[in-house]
Amino acid sequence: MVSSKRGKAKKAMEAHVLAERVCQGDLSAFQGLVDQFKKKVYFLAYDVVGDHHEAEDVSQEVFIKVYRSLGSFRRDAKMSSWIYQITVNSAIDLLRKRKAKPSVTLENFDHIELQDAPRGAATAAVDPESSAEAALLQGRIEEALHVLTPRERAVFAMRHYNDFQISEIADVLEVSSGTVKSLLFRALQKLRRKLAFYRGSGSWEVNDE
Amino acid sequence: MNECQRCRQVFADALYGSLDDSRRRSFEAHLGQCDICREEYAGLRATLQDMKKRERTEPDPAFWEGYWERLGSRMHREKILYQPRPSGPRRPSFDWLRFRMPRWAFQAGAAVLLVAVGIFIGRMWLLPPSAGVQTAVHTRGATAPSSLELASRTQNYVERSQLVLMAIVNFDRETDDPYTLDLPYKQQLSRELVQEAGWLKQGLADARQRRLQELVADLEAVLLQIANLETPGDMFAIELVQTGVQSRGLFLKMHLAEVNRPWDDLGTRTETPPKTDKTKIF
Ligand SMILES: [Zn+2]
Numbered sequence: 407m408v409s410s411k412r413g414k415a416k417k418a419m420e421a422h423v424l425a426e427r428v429c430q431g432d433l434s435a436f437q438g439l440v441d442q443f444k445k446k447v448y449f450l451a452y453d454v455v456g457d458h459h460e461a462e463d464v465s466q467e468v469f470i471k472v473y474r475s476l477g478s479f480r481r482d483a484k485m486s487s488w489i490y491q492i493t494v495n496s497a498i499d500l501l502r503k504r505k506a507k508p509s510v511t512l513e514n515f516d517h518i519e520l521q522d523a524p525r526g527a528a529t530a531a532v533d534p535e536s537s538a539e540a541a542l543l544q545g546r547i548e549e550a551l552h553v554l555t556p557r558e559r560a561v562f563a564m565r566h567y568n569d570f571q572i573s574e575i576a577d578v579l580e581v582s583s584g585t586v587k588s589l590l591f592r593a594l595q596k597l598r599r600k601l602a603f604y605r606g607s608g609s610w611e612v613n614d615e
Numbered sequence: 616m617n618e619c620q621r622c623r624q625v626f627a628d629a630l631y632g633s634l635d636d637s638r639r640r641s642f643e644a645h646l647g648q649c650d651i652c653r654e655e656y657a658g659l660r661a662t663l664q665d666m667k668k669r670e671r672t673e674p675d676p677a678f679w680e681g682y683w684e685r686l687g688s689r690m691h692r693e694k695i696l697y698q699p700r701p702s703g704p705r706r707p708s709f710d711w712l713r714f715r716m717p718r719w720a721f722q723a724g725a726a727v728l729l730v731a732v733g734i735f736i737g738r739m740w741l742l743p744p745s746a747g748v749q750t751a752v753h754t755r756g757a758t759a760p761s762s763l764e765l766a767s768r769t770q771n772y773v774e775r776s777q778l779v780l781m782a783i784v785n786f787d788r789e790t791d792d793p794y795t796l797d798l799p800y801k802q803q804l805s806r807e808l809v810q811e812a813g814w815l816k817q818g819l820a821d822a823r824q825r826r827l828q829e830l831v832a833d834l835e836a837v838l839l840q841i842a843n844l845e846t847p848g849d850m851f852a853i854e855l856v857q858t859g860v861q862s863r864g865l866f867l868k869m870h871l872a873e874v875n876r877p878w879d880d881l882g883t884r885t886e887t888p889p890k891t892d893k894t895k896i897f
Contacts, residue, residue: 431789437683444682449671458672466686470695547669565631566667572631591627598662 421485425476440469443486446568447493453563454497454556455504456548464496471496487577490570494560494578501556550600558593565590618645622652630659691858694851765818769827772811776834779804779841784860788850796853798844805842809835833865 421442427435447468452461471492479488551559564570564578565586572590576583622645628634629642646653779801786796812835819828837859844852 440683440686444679448674452671458674462678462685466689469686470690470693473690474695543668544670547666550666562666566663567669567671572633587627587631587633590631594630594659594662597666598658601662601665602658 425479425485428473428476436473439472443489444469447489450490450493450563450568451497453567454494454560455500456551460500461497464493464500467496468493484577487574490564490578491580494564498556498560501559546601546604550597550604553596553600554593558589558596561586561589562593562597619649619652622646622649623655626656626659629656630663688862691855762822765815765822768811769815769819769831772808772815772831773834775804776808776838779808780834780837780860780865783841783853783856786853786857788853798853802842802844805838808838809842812838837865 421439424435424439424442428439444465448461448465451464451468452458455461455464468489472489479485551562554562561575561579564575565572570578572583572586575586579586622642625634625638625642629639634642646656782796782801812831815831816828816835819825819831837856840856840859844856
Protein backbone atom coordinates (compact mmCIF):
# COMPACT_ATOMS: atom_id res chain seq x y z
CA MET A 407 0.00 0.00 0.00
CA VAL A 408 2.73 2.41 1.02
CA SER A 409 4.89 1.46 -1.94
CA SER A 410 1.90 1.81 -4.27
CA LYS A 411 1.25 5.29 -2.89
CA ARG A 412 4.90 6.15 -3.35
CA GLY A 413 4.73 4.80 -6.88
CA LYS A 414 1.72 6.96 -7.61
CA ALA A 415 3.44 10.02 -6.17
CA LYS A 416 6.51 9.32 -8.29
CA LYS A 417 4.38 8.96 -11.41
CA ALA A 418 2.58 12.19 -10.62
CA MET A 419 5.91 13.96 -10.26
CA GLU A 420 7.16 12.43 -13.49
CA ALA A 421 4.08 13.70 -15.29
CA HIS A 422 4.73 17.22 -14.01
CA VAL A 423 8.36 17.08 -15.05
CA LEU A 424 7.32 15.82 -18.46
CA ALA A 425 4.76 18.61 -18.78
CA GLU A 426 7.40 21.17 -17.92
CA ARG A 427 9.73 19.75 -20.53
CA VAL A 428 7.01 19.66 -23.18
CA CYS A 429 6.41 23.36 -22.54
CA GLN A 430 10.10 23.94 -23.15
CA GLY A 431 9.74 22.38 -26.57
CA ASP A 432 10.93 18.87 -25.74
CA LEU A 433 8.99 16.58 -28.04
CA SER A 434 10.34 13.39 -26.53
CA ALA A 435 8.80 14.53 -23.25
CA PHE A 436 5.43 14.77 -24.96
CA GLN A 437 5.91 11.26 -26.28
CA GLY A 438 6.75 10.19 -22.73
CA LEU A 439 3.52 11.71 -21.50
CA VAL A 440 1.53 10.01 -24.25
CA ASP A 441 3.21 6.69 -23.50
CA GLN A 442 2.46 7.03 -19.83
CA PHE A 443 -1.24 7.69 -20.32
CA LYS A 444 -2.22 6.25 -23.70
CA LYS A 445 -3.55 2.93 -22.42
CA LYS A 446 -5.55 4.35 -19.55
CA VAL A 447 -6.95 7.10 -21.74
CA TYR A 448 -7.76 4.73 -24.58
CA PHE A 449 -9.45 2.12 -22.38
CA LEU A 450 -11.45 4.69 -20.48
CA ALA A 451 -12.61 6.17 -23.77
CA TYR A 452 -13.36 2.70 -25.10
CA ASP A 453 -15.43 1.79 -22.06
CA VAL A 454 -17.48 4.93 -22.44
CA VAL A 455 -17.96 5.00 -26.22
CA GLY A 456 -17.83 1.23 -26.81
CA ASP A 457 -16.08 1.39 -30.16
CA HIS A 458 -12.44 0.83 -30.99
CA HIS A 459 -12.07 3.45 -33.70
CA GLU A 460 -14.01 6.08 -31.86
CA ALA A 461 -12.02 5.34 -28.73
CA GLU A 462 -8.76 5.94 -30.56
CA ASP A 463 -10.20 9.09 -32.03
CA VAL A 464 -11.20 10.32 -28.59
CA SER A 465 -7.83 9.39 -27.11
CA GLN A 466 -6.05 11.34 -29.85
CA GLU A 467 -8.27 14.34 -29.18
CA VAL A 468 -7.36 14.07 -25.53
CA PHE A 469 -3.64 14.25 -26.22
CA ILE A 470 -4.12 17.06 -28.67
CA LYS A 471 -6.03 19.01 -26.04
CA VAL A 472 -3.38 18.19 -23.48
CA TYR A 473 -0.68 19.36 -25.85
CA ARG A 474 -2.48 22.59 -26.54
CA SER A 475 -3.29 23.41 -22.97
CA LEU A 476 -0.23 22.21 -21.09
CA GLY A 477 0.93 25.80 -20.86
CA SER A 478 -2.13 26.78 -18.91
CA PHE A 479 -2.18 23.66 -16.75
CA ARG A 480 -2.08 24.59 -13.07
CA ARG A 481 1.12 23.38 -11.52
CA ASP A 482 -0.64 22.45 -8.28
CA ALA A 483 -3.29 20.35 -10.02
CA LYS A 484 -3.10 16.61 -10.45
CA MET A 485 -2.00 15.82 -13.98
CA SER A 486 -3.72 12.44 -14.21
CA SER A 487 -7.07 13.79 -12.99
CA TRP A 488 -6.83 16.56 -15.55
CA ILE A 489 -6.08 14.13 -18.38
CA TYR A 490 -8.91 11.78 -17.36
CA GLN A 491 -11.26 14.71 -17.06
CA ILE A 492 -10.50 15.64 -20.66
CA THR A 493 -10.97 11.99 -21.62
CA VAL A 494 -14.35 11.65 -19.95
CA ASN A 495 -15.60 14.96 -21.31
CA SER A 496 -14.47 14.10 -24.84
CA ALA A 497 -16.06 10.66 -24.65
CA ILE A 498 -19.32 12.08 -23.28
CA ASP A 499 -19.37 14.69 -26.05
CA LEU A 500 -19.00 11.93 -28.60
CA LEU A 501 -21.84 9.91 -27.08
CA ARG A 502 -24.10 12.95 -27.16
CA LYS A 503 -23.24 13.67 -30.78
CA ARG A 504 -23.82 10.04 -31.64
CA LYS A 505 -27.30 9.98 -30.14
CA ALA A 506 -28.83 10.78 -33.52
CA LYS A 507 -27.14 7.76 -35.05
CA PRO A 508 -28.96 4.39 -34.80
CA SER A 509 -27.39 1.99 -32.39
CA VAL A 510 -27.44 -1.77 -32.01
CA THR A 511 -30.80 -2.90 -30.70
CA LEU A 512 -31.78 -5.99 -28.84
CA GLU A 513 -33.82 -7.24 -31.78
CA ASN A 514 -30.95 -7.33 -34.22
CA PHE A 515 -28.16 -8.02 -31.81
CA ASP A 516 -28.20 -11.78 -32.12
CA HIS A 517 -27.90 -11.56 -35.87
CA ILE A 518 -24.92 -9.32 -36.17
CA GLU A 519 -21.33 -10.00 -35.44
CA LEU A 520 -19.66 -8.10 -32.67
CA GLN A 521 -17.79 -5.31 -34.33
CA ASP A 522 -14.74 -5.97 -32.24
CA ALA A 523 -14.81 -9.67 -31.61
CA PRO A 524 -12.96 -10.21 -28.36
CA ARG A 525 -9.68 -11.99 -28.76
CA GLY A 526 -7.84 -14.07 -26.24
CA ALA A 527 -9.77 -15.59 -23.37
CA ALA A 528 -13.16 -14.77 -24.77
CA THR A 529 -12.63 -16.63 -28.01
CA ALA A 530 -10.33 -19.30 -26.64
CA ALA A 531 -13.29 -21.48 -25.65
CA VAL A 532 -13.43 -24.55 -27.84
CA ASP A 533 -17.01 -25.47 -27.07
CA PRO A 534 -19.07 -23.55 -29.65
CA GLU A 535 -22.12 -23.57 -27.41
CA SER A 536 -20.38 -22.03 -24.43
CA SER A 537 -18.55 -19.58 -26.65
CA ALA A 538 -21.85 -18.53 -28.21
CA GLU A 539 -23.24 -18.13 -24.71
CA ALA A 540 -20.25 -16.05 -23.69
CA ALA A 541 -20.68 -13.86 -26.75
CA LEU A 542 -24.34 -13.46 -25.93
CA LEU A 543 -23.51 -12.48 -22.37
CA GLN A 544 -21.00 -9.90 -23.61
CA GLY A 545 -23.53 -8.60 -26.08
CA ARG A 546 -26.18 -8.20 -23.43
CA ILE A 547 -23.80 -6.40 -21.11
CA GLU A 548 -22.84 -3.96 -23.88
CA GLU A 549 -26.48 -3.53 -24.76
CA ALA A 550 -27.38 -2.87 -21.13
CA LEU A 551 -24.74 -0.15 -20.93
CA HIS A 552 -26.63 1.68 -23.67
CA VAL A 553 -29.49 2.46 -21.30
CA LEU A 554 -27.23 4.72 -19.25
CA THR A 555 -26.85 8.41 -19.85
CA PRO A 556 -23.37 9.37 -21.05
CA ARG A 557 -22.48 10.68 -17.62
CA GLU A 558 -23.76 7.59 -15.82
CA ARG A 559 -21.92 5.37 -18.23
CA ALA A 560 -18.70 7.30 -17.74
CA VAL A 561 -18.93 7.06 -13.97
CA PHE A 562 -19.83 3.39 -14.10
CA ALA A 563 -16.96 2.65 -16.49
CA MET A 564 -14.49 4.53 -14.32
CA ARG A 565 -15.48 2.70 -11.17
CA HIS A 566 -16.02 -0.79 -12.48
CA TYR A 567 -13.83 -1.13 -15.56
CA ASN A 568 -10.96 1.23 -14.82
CA ASP A 569 -10.34 0.84 -11.09
CA PHE A 570 -11.05 4.42 -10.12
CA GLN A 571 -11.90 4.98 -6.48
CA ILE A 572 -15.02 7.02 -5.81
CA SER A 573 -12.89 9.90 -4.50
CA GLU A 574 -10.80 9.81 -7.69
CA ILE A 575 -13.93 9.96 -9.84
CA ALA A 576 -15.09 12.89 -7.75
CA ASP A 577 -11.74 14.63 -8.42
CA VAL A 578 -11.95 13.98 -12.14
CA LEU A 579 -15.54 15.16 -12.46
CA GLU A 580 -15.12 17.92 -9.89
CA VAL A 581 -18.18 16.79 -7.96
CA SER A 582 -18.69 15.39 -4.44
CA SER A 583 -18.29 11.71 -3.61
CA GLY A 584 -21.98 11.69 -2.78
CA THR A 585 -22.84 12.75 -6.31
CA VAL A 586 -20.61 10.01 -7.71
CA LYS A 587 -22.33 7.44 -5.54
CA SER A 588 -25.78 8.54 -6.55
CA LEU A 589 -24.78 8.43 -10.23
CA LEU A 590 -23.46 4.90 -9.72
CA PHE A 591 -26.60 3.89 -7.91
CA ARG A 592 -28.88 5.29 -10.59
CA ALA A 593 -26.82 3.50 -13.24
CA LEU A 594 -27.04 0.26 -11.33
CA GLN A 595 -30.82 0.47 -11.00
CA LYS A 596 -31.18 1.02 -14.75
CA LEU A 597 -28.83 -1.84 -15.52
CA ARG A 598 -30.73 -4.10 -13.19
CA ARG A 599 -34.00 -3.38 -14.96
CA LYS A 600 -32.39 -4.00 -18.33
CA LEU A 601 -30.80 -7.29 -17.29
CA ALA A 602 -34.03 -8.37 -15.60
CA PHE A 603 -35.73 -7.84 -18.93
CA TYR A 604 -33.34 -10.33 -20.54
CA ARG A 605 -33.84 -12.74 -17.70
CA GLY A 606 -37.58 -12.41 -18.16
CA SER A 607 -37.23 -13.32 -21.81
CA GLY A 608 -36.20 -16.77 -20.60
CA SER A 609 -33.63 -17.43 -23.28
CA TRP A 610 -30.70 -16.47 -21.22
CA GLU A 611 -29.87 -16.18 -17.54
CA VAL A 612 -27.38 -13.42 -17.02
CA ASN A 613 -26.87 -14.16 -13.36
CA ASP A 614 -25.48 -17.62 -12.77
CA GLU A 615 -25.12 -17.25 -9.02
CA MET B 616 -39.83 8.26 6.33
CA ASN B 617 -40.41 4.59 7.05
CA GLU B 618 -37.82 1.92 7.72
CA CYS B 619 -37.71 0.69 4.10
CA GLN B 620 -37.10 4.17 2.69
CA ARG B 621 -34.32 4.72 5.19
CA CYS B 622 -32.81 1.38 4.26
CA ARG B 623 -32.84 2.13 0.51
CA GLN B 624 -31.11 5.42 1.09
CA VAL B 625 -28.00 3.59 2.23
CA PHE B 626 -27.99 1.01 -0.59
CA ALA B 627 -25.36 2.95 -2.50
CA ASP B 628 -23.14 3.31 0.56
CA ALA B 629 -23.59 -0.37 1.35
CA LEU B 630 -22.75 -1.42 -2.21
CA TYR B 631 -19.66 0.75 -2.36
CA GLY B 632 -18.44 -0.08 1.12
CA SER B 633 -18.84 3.27 2.77
CA LEU B 634 -21.15 2.40 5.66
CA ASP B 635 -19.85 3.03 9.15
CA ASP B 636 -20.34 0.32 11.76
CA SER B 637 -23.49 1.63 13.41
CA ARG B 638 -25.26 2.31 10.09
CA ARG B 639 -24.21 -1.08 8.81
CA ARG B 640 -25.69 -2.78 11.85
CA SER B 641 -29.09 -1.14 11.46
CA PHE B 642 -28.99 -1.73 7.68
CA GLU B 643 -28.32 -5.44 8.14
CA ALA B 644 -30.92 -5.66 10.86
CA HIS B 645 -33.58 -4.28 8.50
CA LEU B 646 -32.57 -6.61 5.67
CA GLY B 647 -32.89 -9.50 8.13
CA GLN B 648 -36.55 -8.78 8.72
CA CYS B 649 -37.72 -7.20 5.39
CA ASP B 650 -37.99 -9.55 2.41
CA ILE B 651 -38.65 -6.74 -0.06
CA CYS B 652 -35.54 -4.73 0.81
CA ARG B 653 -33.44 -7.87 1.02
CA GLU B 654 -34.51 -8.94 -2.44
CA GLU B 655 -33.99 -5.47 -3.85
CA TYR B 656 -30.48 -5.27 -2.44
CA ALA B 657 -29.56 -8.78 -3.58
CA GLY B 658 -30.78 -7.88 -7.09
CA LEU B 659 -28.51 -4.84 -7.23
CA ARG B 660 -25.52 -6.83 -6.02
CA ALA B 661 -26.19 -9.52 -8.59
CA THR B 662 -26.43 -6.88 -11.32
CA LEU B 663 -23.06 -5.53 -10.27
CA GLN B 664 -21.59 -9.03 -10.44
CA ASP B 665 -23.07 -9.53 -13.91
CA MET B 666 -21.77 -6.23 -15.20
CA LYS B 667 -18.30 -7.06 -13.91
CA LYS B 668 -18.22 -10.06 -16.27
CA ARG B 669 -17.78 -7.68 -19.14
CA GLU B 670 -14.70 -8.55 -21.18
CA ARG B 671 -13.08 -5.77 -23.02
CA THR B 672 -11.46 -6.14 -26.42
CA GLU B 673 -7.72 -5.65 -26.24
CA PRO B 674 -6.13 -4.03 -29.27
CA ASP B 675 -3.22 -5.77 -30.98
CA PRO B 676 0.30 -4.87 -29.87
CA ALA B 677 0.72 -3.24 -33.29
CA PHE B 678 -1.99 -0.79 -32.29
CA TRP B 679 0.11 0.46 -29.41
CA GLU B 680 3.32 0.42 -31.40
CA GLY B 681 1.82 2.66 -34.06
CA TYR B 682 -0.08 4.87 -31.66
CA TRP B 683 2.43 7.68 -31.49
CA GLU B 684 2.92 7.73 -35.27
CA ARG B 685 -0.80 8.05 -35.87
CA LEU B 686 -1.22 10.76 -33.28
CA GLY B 687 1.68 12.69 -34.76
CA SER B 688 0.32 12.41 -38.30
CA ARG B 689 -3.00 13.76 -37.15
CA MET B 690 -1.41 16.65 -35.31
CA HIS B 691 0.49 17.54 -38.44
CA ARG B 692 -2.53 17.12 -40.67
CA GLU B 693 -4.61 19.34 -38.46
CA LYS B 694 -1.82 21.90 -38.22
CA ILE B 695 -2.05 21.81 -34.48
CA LEU B 696 1.58 22.57 -34.04
CA TYR B 697 1.33 26.06 -35.37
CA GLN B 698 -1.71 27.36 -33.60
CA PRO B 699 -0.93 30.81 -32.26
CA ARG B 700 -0.69 30.96 -28.52
CA PRO B 701 -0.78 34.53 -27.32
CA SER B 702 0.54 33.99 -23.82
CA GLY B 703 2.01 31.41 -21.52
CA PRO B 704 5.12 29.37 -21.94
CA ARG B 705 6.76 28.74 -25.25
CA ARG B 706 4.70 26.49 -27.46
CA PRO B 707 6.27 23.10 -27.81
CA SER B 708 7.94 22.63 -31.14
CA PHE B 709 6.85 19.52 -32.91
CA ASP B 710 9.80 18.57 -34.96
CA TRP B 711 9.32 14.92 -35.76
CA LEU B 712 12.36 14.87 -37.91
CA ARG B 713 14.86 16.04 -35.42
CA PHE B 714 13.10 14.21 -32.67
CA ARG B 715 13.17 10.91 -34.46
CA MET B 716 16.58 11.30 -35.93
CA PRO B 717 19.39 13.61 -34.96
CA ARG B 718 20.72 15.95 -37.59
CA TRP B 719 23.86 13.91 -38.08
CA ALA B 720 21.65 10.98 -39.02
CA PHE B 721 20.27 12.92 -41.96
CA GLN B 722 23.71 13.87 -43.07
CA ALA B 723 24.87 10.30 -42.67
CA GLY B 724 21.77 9.08 -44.46
CA ALA B 725 22.34 11.42 -47.34
CA ALA B 726 25.95 10.37 -47.52
CA VAL B 727 24.89 6.73 -47.63
CA LEU B 728 22.51 7.49 -50.45
CA LEU B 729 25.11 9.35 -52.44
CA VAL B 730 27.63 6.58 -51.97
CA ALA B 731 25.05 3.95 -52.84
CA VAL B 732 23.95 5.71 -55.97
CA GLY B 733 27.57 6.42 -56.78
CA ILE B 734 28.45 2.74 -56.53
CA PHE B 735 25.45 1.78 -58.57
CA ILE B 736 26.11 4.34 -61.26
CA GLY B 737 29.81 3.57 -61.18
CA ARG B 738 29.03 -0.06 -61.87
CA MET B 739 26.80 0.93 -64.72
CA TRP B 740 29.64 2.93 -66.14
CA LEU B 741 32.37 0.42 -65.54
CA LEU B 742 30.60 -2.74 -66.63
CA PRO B 743 32.09 -4.22 -69.77
CA PRO B 744 29.96 -3.69 -72.90
CA SER B 745 29.03 -7.37 -73.12
CA ALA B 746 27.45 -7.18 -69.68
CA GLY B 747 25.91 -3.80 -70.35
CA VAL B 748 22.55 -2.66 -69.04
CA GLN B 749 19.72 -3.56 -71.32
CA THR B 750 17.00 -1.24 -72.28
CA ALA B 751 13.81 -1.73 -74.18
CA VAL B 752 13.85 -0.19 -77.61
CA HIS B 753 10.97 -1.87 -79.37
CA THR B 754 8.30 0.54 -78.24
CA ARG B 755 10.33 3.55 -77.26
CA GLY B 756 12.31 3.70 -80.45
CA ALA B 757 14.42 6.82 -80.75
CA THR B 758 13.27 8.20 -77.39
CA ALA B 759 14.84 5.35 -75.40
CA PRO B 760 17.79 6.71 -73.47
CA SER B 761 21.16 5.05 -73.60
CA SER B 762 22.14 3.58 -70.24
CA LEU B 763 25.07 5.96 -70.28
CA GLU B 764 22.79 8.93 -70.52
CA LEU B 765 20.38 7.41 -68.03
CA ALA B 766 23.16 6.79 -65.54
CA SER B 767 24.62 10.25 -65.77
CA ARG B 768 21.26 11.99 -65.61
CA THR B 769 20.15 9.83 -62.67
CA GLN B 770 23.32 10.65 -60.83
CA ASN B 771 22.89 14.30 -61.59
CA TYR B 772 19.25 14.24 -60.49
CA VAL B 773 19.97 12.51 -57.22
CA GLU B 774 22.90 14.74 -56.37
CA ARG B 775 21.00 17.93 -57.08
CA SER B 776 17.92 16.66 -55.23
CA GLN B 777 20.11 15.87 -52.30
CA LEU B 778 21.46 19.40 -52.19
CA VAL B 779 17.96 20.82 -52.10
CA LEU B 780 16.64 18.36 -49.55
CA MET B 781 19.64 18.58 -47.26
CA ALA B 782 19.37 22.35 -47.13
CA ILE B 783 15.73 22.14 -46.13
CA VAL B 784 15.99 19.19 -43.81
CA ASN B 785 18.90 20.72 -41.95
CA PHE B 786 17.21 24.07 -41.68
CA ASP B 787 16.53 24.77 -38.02
CA ARG B 788 13.25 26.62 -37.83
CA GLU B 789 13.98 27.80 -34.32
CA THR B 790 17.33 29.44 -34.89
CA ASP B 791 18.11 29.78 -38.60
CA ASP B 792 17.23 32.84 -40.63
CA PRO B 793 14.73 31.86 -43.39
CA TYR B 794 16.53 34.09 -45.87
CA THR B 795 19.68 32.00 -45.63
CA LEU B 796 17.64 29.16 -47.05
CA ASP B 797 17.04 31.04 -50.33
CA LEU B 798 13.86 29.15 -50.88
CA PRO B 799 12.89 30.75 -54.25
CA TYR B 800 16.08 29.37 -55.76
CA LYS B 801 15.46 25.95 -54.19
CA GLN B 802 11.95 26.01 -55.61
CA GLN B 803 13.27 26.81 -59.10
CA LEU B 804 15.70 23.89 -58.83
CA SER B 805 12.90 21.65 -57.59
CA ARG B 806 10.71 22.49 -60.56
CA GLU B 807 13.52 21.61 -62.96
CA LEU B 808 14.19 18.38 -61.11
CA VAL B 809 10.52 17.38 -61.09
CA GLN B 810 10.51 17.72 -64.88
CA GLU B 811 13.65 15.64 -65.10
CA ALA B 812 12.14 12.97 -62.82
CA GLY B 813 9.44 12.17 -65.37
CA TRP B 814 12.00 11.28 -68.00
CA LEU B 815 14.16 9.33 -65.55
CA LYS B 816 11.31 7.24 -64.19
CA GLN B 817 10.43 6.11 -67.69
CA GLY B 818 14.01 5.29 -68.48
CA LEU B 819 14.59 3.43 -65.22
CA ALA B 820 11.35 1.50 -65.66
CA ASP B 821 12.49 0.37 -69.07
CA ALA B 822 15.87 -0.56 -67.67
CA ARG B 823 14.11 -2.48 -64.89
CA GLN B 824 15.79 -0.46 -62.18
CA ARG B 825 12.80 -0.57 -59.90
CA ARG B 826 14.50 0.55 -56.71
CA LEU B 827 16.21 3.43 -58.34
CA GLN B 828 12.97 4.29 -60.07
CA GLU B 829 11.21 4.37 -56.70
CA LEU B 830 13.91 6.49 -55.20
CA VAL B 831 13.57 8.98 -58.04
CA ALA B 832 9.81 9.00 -57.52
CA ASP B 833 10.14 9.54 -53.77
CA LEU B 834 12.56 12.39 -54.24
CA GLU B 835 10.24 13.80 -56.87
CA ALA B 836 7.28 13.80 -54.46
CA VAL B 837 9.17 15.89 -51.94
CA LEU B 838 10.59 18.15 -54.64
CA LEU B 839 7.07 18.73 -55.86
CA GLN B 840 6.12 19.74 -52.36
CA ILE B 841 8.96 22.24 -52.30
CA ALA B 842 8.12 23.55 -55.77
CA ASN B 843 4.53 24.13 -54.68
CA LEU B 844 5.26 25.95 -51.43
CA GLU B 845 3.13 29.04 -51.57
CA THR B 846 4.45 30.92 -48.62
CA PRO B 847 8.20 30.43 -48.52
CA GLY B 848 8.58 32.30 -45.23
CA ASP B 849 6.10 30.06 -43.46
CA MET B 850 7.89 27.78 -41.06
CA PHE B 851 4.99 25.39 -41.14
CA ALA B 852 5.39 24.94 -44.87
CA ILE B 853 9.02 24.11 -44.31
CA GLU B 854 8.11 21.74 -41.55
CA LEU B 855 5.69 20.03 -43.93
CA VAL B 856 8.51 19.41 -46.36
CA GLN B 857 10.69 18.08 -43.57
CA THR B 858 7.84 15.80 -42.58
CA GLY B 859 7.40 14.80 -46.21
CA VAL B 860 10.97 13.56 -46.29
CA GLN B 861 10.35 11.64 -43.12
CA SER B 862 6.92 10.24 -43.97
CA ARG B 863 8.24 8.87 -47.24
CA GLY B 864 10.93 7.18 -45.23
CA LEU B 865 13.58 8.52 -47.57
CA PHE B 866 16.32 8.22 -45.03
CA LEU B 867 15.13 4.80 -43.98
CA LYS B 868 15.18 3.73 -47.60
CA MET B 869 18.74 4.89 -47.86
CA HIS B 870 19.59 2.89 -44.80
CA LEU B 871 17.84 -0.18 -46.25
CA ALA B 872 19.67 0.33 -49.51
CA GLU B 873 22.90 0.27 -47.58
CA VAL B 874 21.94 -2.98 -45.87
CA ASN B 875 20.32 -4.75 -48.85
CA ARG B 876 22.68 -3.43 -51.49
CA PRO B 877 20.21 -3.47 -54.41
CA TRP B 878 23.06 -2.45 -56.71
CA ASP B 879 24.57 -5.89 -56.17
CA ASP B 880 21.58 -7.29 -58.07
CA LEU B 881 22.70 -5.41 -61.10
CA GLY B 882 25.71 -7.69 -61.52
CA THR B 883 23.50 -10.80 -61.40
CA ARG B 884 20.94 -9.35 -63.71
CA THR B 885 23.48 -8.37 -66.33
CA GLU B 886 24.82 -11.92 -66.39
CA THR B 887 21.41 -13.17 -67.53
CA PRO B 888 20.27 -10.71 -70.11
CA PRO B 889 16.56 -10.59 -70.88
CA LYS B 890 15.68 -12.62 -73.91
CA THR B 891 13.16 -10.91 -76.13
CA ASP B 892 12.68 -7.47 -77.58
CA LYS B 893 15.83 -6.13 -75.96
CA THR B 894 18.75 -4.76 -77.77
CA LYS B 895 22.20 -4.40 -76.36
CA ILE B 896 23.30 -0.86 -76.49
CA PHE B 897 26.97 -1.24 -75.86
ZN1 LIG C 1 -37.73 -2.80 3.90
